[in-house]
Amino acid sequence: MSAEPLLRVEDLKTQFFTDAGTVRAVDGISFEVYEGEIVGLVGESGAGKSVASMSLLRLVESPGEIVGGEITYKGETIFGLEEGPDGELHEHENMLSNEEMRTRIRGNEIAVIFQDPMESLNPVFTVGSQLREFIELNRDLPNGEARQEAIDMLREVGIPDPEERYEEYPHQFSGGMRQRVLIAMALACEPSLIIADEPTTALDVTVEGQIIDLVDELQQKYDTSFIWVTHDMGVVAEICDRVNVMYLGEIVEQAPVDELFYDTKHPYTDALLDSMPRPDRTVEELDPITGVMPEAISPPSGCRFHPRCPDAREACKRIHPENREVARAEGHPHRAACIKHDVFGSDYEESAPLENGARGDQQLPASAVDSASGESERTDGGEHNE
Numbered sequence: 001m002s003a004e005p006l007l008r009v010e011d012l013k014t015q016f017f018t019d020a021g022t023v024r025a026v027d028g029i030s031f032e033v034y035e036g037e038i039v040g041l042v043g044e045s046g047a048g049k050s051v052a053s054m055s056l057l058r059l060v061e062s063p064g065e066i067v068g069g070e071i072t073y074k075g076e077t078i079f080g081l082e083e084g085p086d087g088e089l090h091e092h093e094n095m096l097s098n099e100e101m102r103t104r105i106r107g108n109e110i111a112v113i114f115q116d117p118m119e120s121l122n123p124v125f126t127v128g129s130q131l132r133e134f135i136e137l138n139r140d141l142p143n144g145e146a147r148q149e150a151i152d153m154l155r156e157v158g159i160p161d162p163e164e165r166y167e168e169y170p171h172q173f174s175g176g177m178r179q180r181v182l183i184a185m186a187l188a189c190e191p192s193l194i195i196a197d198e199p200t201t202a203l204d205v206t207v208e209g210q211i212i213d214l215v216d217e218l219q220q221k222y223d224t225s226f227i228w229v230t231h232d233m234g235v236v237a238e239i240c241d242r243v244n245v246m247y248l249g250e251i252v253e254q255a256p257v258d259e260l261f262y263d264t265k266h267p268y269t270d271a272l273l274d275s276m277p278r279p280d281r282t283v284e285e286l287d288p289i290t291g292v293m294p295e296a297i298s299p300p301s302g303c304r305f306h307p308r309c310p311d312a313r314e315a316c317k318r319i320h321p322e323n324r325e326v327a328r329a330e331g332h333p334h335r336a337a338c339i340k341h342d343v344f345g346s347d348y349e350e351s352a353p354l355e356n357g358a359r360g361d362q363q364l365p366a367s368a369v370d371s372a373s374g375e376s377e378r379t380d381g382g383e384h385n386e
């Protein structure tokens with residue numbers, strides 16, 4: 001890609017320091033978002049999708065903390081650590097201040113839409129007044145114009161009779177309509193990037209479809225980029241241009257959406273796709289993923305997916321693969337963190353297969369806190385091929 005990405009995330013790590021140990025919720029993820037793209041973050045519950053999203057806005061709360069990596073947005077440093085002369089890690093000197101994040105970035109540059117609109121809407125104020133106040137706070141509009149702008153925005157997101165609905169309270173709106181209000185609010189400051197964290201998960205399929213169509217339409221009109229968080233591969237297929245598949249705090253596969261679906265490179269992505277209802281398969285053919293995702297507090301050694309992976313071999317218990325480019329498609333890398341691919345140059349081929357599936361659940365004991373980086377060989381020592 002020649003153009004600079006809007007957002008670049010490099011080796012981002014976010015951890016929660018709990019009594020039970022360190023939760024490696026986001027454990028070294030890297031991805032980019034280019035202008036006008038809808039980029040998916042997909043994975044099972046607990047994969048780290050929401051923590052990753054909150055990290056991008058620097059909204060992680062104690063006992064959580066971003067402990068490593070770099071987040072760059074339009075060339076500015078949202079987060080960055082660098083080694084000082086004393087050998088310790090320090091925040092970049094040009095890292096945006098909390099004040100700048102609050103006044104300049106959040107809402108204005110990067111907006112967020114959550115799953116539950118009632119968390120973002122105050123039940124005691126009318127929808128219109130909340131939208132108007134938000135516009136007043138964030139945009140420099142002459143008196144009275146914010147109201148009109150709010151009504152226009154409600155119309156824009158497909159709310160019928162916006163003048164009347166302006167005066168109504170959130171509980172008078174259906175779930176889908178409330179989600180439209182949040183989209184209006186997110187769009188109100190014309191941000192360049194919107195992070196949508198499972199915004200349609202609570203809605204029924206028909207309403208979900210309508211919201212997705214709306215977002216598609218608005219995205220084309222305003223050329224806004226999106227990070228779309230979901231556990232649903234069907235939604236990914238509908239809306240995303242490129243996709244990041246997350247498993248236990250890591251991105252295990254990254255590719256343009258068609259490439260991901262038709263030339264899948266990671267067994268976890270395969271499993272997600274097999275468990276998804278599709279028009280070309282009957283319900284009986286659905287194949288739920290075996291086992292449960294282990295805790296981020298004690299990830300398995302080697303490849304974190306190996307205890308559930310149908311392709312796992314002995315080497316997978318030992319080698320912790322980084323997300324490495326295995327192909328290119330549509331001018332973008334197709335990356336996968338799986339040593340069965342030749343570019344890893346591992347002994348996968350010669351290694352003995354593991355009998356997964358038959359063995360059920362093979363989680364490591366909880367005492368193995370932090371075992372992942374301590375005991376595994378990593379593949380990311382030097383030979384990057386990008």
Ligand SMILES: Nc1ncnc2c1ncn2[C@@H]1O[C@H](COP(=O)(O)OP(=O)(O)OP(=O)(O)O)[C@@H](O)[C@H]1O
Pocket residue numbers: 016018023024025043044045046047048049050051052062063064231295296297
């Ligand atoms: N406040 C917290 N304290 C401790 N651990 C946390 C906290 N918040 C999140 N985690 C842990 O971080 C990991 C990632 O959680 P996250 O909410 O990002 O998952 P997710 O992919 O968004 O899942 P879901 O689909 O359920 O929303 C999980 O192991 C979770 O238990």
Ligand code: NI
Pocket residue numbers: 049050051197
């Ligand atoms: Ni989440």
